[in-house]
Amino acid sequence: MPRTKKQFEEIREQTKTKILNVALELFAKKGYSNTTISEIAKSANISKGLAYNYFESKEQLMEEVIKILFVEIENMFIALEGEKDPFEKLSRIIDLTFEWVTEREDFWRLYTNLLMQVETKVIVDKVAGNFMDSMFTEMEKMFRKMKIKNPVEEAKIFGAILDGMSFHILFLGNEYPITQMRNFLKSKYSKENLV
Amino acid sequence: MPRTKKQFEEIREQTKTKILNVALELFAKKGYSNTTISEIAKSANISKGLAYNYFESKEQLMEEVIKILFVEIENMFIALEGEKDPFEKLSRIIDLTFEWVTEREDFWRLYTNLLMQVETKVIVDKVAGNFMDSMFTEMEKMFRKMKIKNPVEEAKIFGAILDGMSFHILFLGNEYPITQMRNFLKSKYSKENLV
């Protein structure tokens, strides 16, 4: 018996997800330019031609990958929304950042690459808008709740520390004292030390 | 009458410098893979072939660009060696970083790109070795002189702030409150606030 429309759609959805996952992984590992459509197709167990059935071009595939990337980042923050205690929230942000940067290294590498290159930055802007602004605002709110002086500036400093450390970890790998710094940072931004 | 050896050397010096400057700019703006030798040649007003008279390959050109980058970074630190007061030194490091990141944006963009991209990381390792370690060590010494607690960790935090902020400035451009943050950071790391 022929498949129903719904079944077809499910298959389509599955294939598309497969391609996106594979593309994300490869773009992150090897960079956008050094990843070929052939490789992606092979890794996804489909033909080159079929990839073009799902995505107009390599660039559009990249766009969709970036979208996923930012959705995941957004989800990370949504997961924190329940947390009302700003000190606890800060602590969890630190944890999450360290977890992500170690467990999803490629992911972060792709993210950082994207932001730095003028050409891909356009794509990022298109799909992610001013996400960095909202991050700063989010953190500012936290610091304000904590009654810290200069919450605007402290939020930016805090953001810089997280991104800067991610940087250093990605660059130095195991040579970086990850656990030690994580604990140090959490202590530095703990209730006892901040207030 | 043929040109003298000195004349030839001057020509080579000039052309080589021109190529290197253009390459630095383009590599920084577009990334290594997305920059072609053709573009570099066109920007430098020379023929494609001539570029290969000066550099064995695209990779070797990149290497020389990176070398220059790190020599300049080194010079920045050498300029600070005379400064014996650690608080003053810290303040000047902050100033220098902000000046560089605004005045020599390409430079920093390239530097950041390099640290993140897998493909160029190999080249960086080859020409720059463990420069980041020595930076951390240098900063650690400063914090030790200041009798700050946990100098190792504070050095890493400070480095993260500088790199993280540079990152944000490069990404956000004029939207980032550069002067404001510069002053805030200098105040935060001033003698009065640290001791």
Place this chain on the structure above:
Amino acid sequence: MPRTKKQFEEIREQTKTKILNVALELFAKKGYSNTTISEIAKSANISKGLAYNYFESKEQLMEEVIKILFVEIENMFIALEGEKDPFEKLSRIIDLTFEWVTEREDFWRLYTNLLMQVETKVIVDKVAGNFMDSMFTEMEKMFRKMKIKNPVEEAKIFGAILDGMSFHILFLGNEYPITQMRNFLKSKYSKENLV
């Protein structure tokens, strides 16, 4: 509906054979270095890029051409294996050599080129190994069967005559008295004259 696997295989087989034939002809006529992939593609009525769908590199294409060459040479010898009478066999080797050198001139030209050119010798060694040794050994056996004195040396002399004559024919073309020499050689190496 996509083509079946078999259909694809047929297409690949056909195109590959076409490329190989053209490459054989051009490599033979102009030498390896003086033949470009563009020329081969044009002669085969395909795009330059397609050639690389079938062969990894120019060198690998050459390797496959050489392989074919040696397979055909081997087949020539296999065809003779049924022949038990050494005198008859010798006669047929002479005939075959003359036929090949006239009917498959490109083939022989390539073969001769290969043996002489330093650049291709490496490739030949890779795919053909010590084929010349086995040829000498084969001929030596024949002469031994004929109870000729010094079979080792005579085999080498005989081999030299065949290769030397092929060389002369290729060089002089129709100016060389091919039929006459063929008959003369067959008579010289006939049972009546040898024993």
Place this chain on the structure above:
Amino acid sequence: MPRTKKQFEEIREQTKTKILNVALELFAKKGYSNTTISEIAKSANISKGLAYNYFESKEQLMEEVIKILFVEIENMFIALEGEKDPFEKLSRIIDLTFEWVTEREDFWRLYTNLLMQVETKVIVDKVAGNFMDSMFTEMEKMFRKMKIKNPVEEAKIFGAILDGMSFHILFLGNEYPITQMRNFLKSKYSKENLV
């Protein structure tokens, strides 16, 4: 004091000879296509530009190299003209061939390459004419003097043996029993065995 016209001409002659020798060596060792004018100039301790002062083009340089090649071959034969005894002459031809092919391997390799490739063959024809014909004629005379039957054919067989063996020696190098075959050939073509 300024150099005289004659001195200038001598210098010119020396430089030209130097270039030709170097070119011969390199063309022979690496093949025509794989030898660059730069290499030749560097090996001759002159500038690239100066080479073009002496030779119009790479091809013309090649032509002159070939000329020298054939002059040397001719000299080899002229050296034999004094020898009136055909048996002795034959023996010396064998010796000379073996000596050349071992001592001037590159030389012979170039010569063989030239004859095989359709494009360079044109150059050879231009400078050397039908030298092979005259060789055959020369040998034929010898065999006629010896009162050998079928001197025309035997001359061709003999020529084929020499060229074929040169071939095998160039291809197999030290694996070929050079001395053994040289003695065998000389014995085979000695007065005792021929008459």
Place this chain on the structure above:
DNA sequence: TATGAATGAGAGTTCATTCAT
């Protein structure tokens, strides 16, 4: 006479994209 910087055409190679089946 002599230099080597500079050119430009063309080599080998890669790959996003198209399309007949």
Place this chain on the structure above:
DNA sequence: CATGAATGAACTCTCATTCAT
């Protein structure tokens, strides 16, 4: 829906040749 053969533009790199000095 699915295939992979085929294209063509663009890439890195090479080198014979020219030319200002």
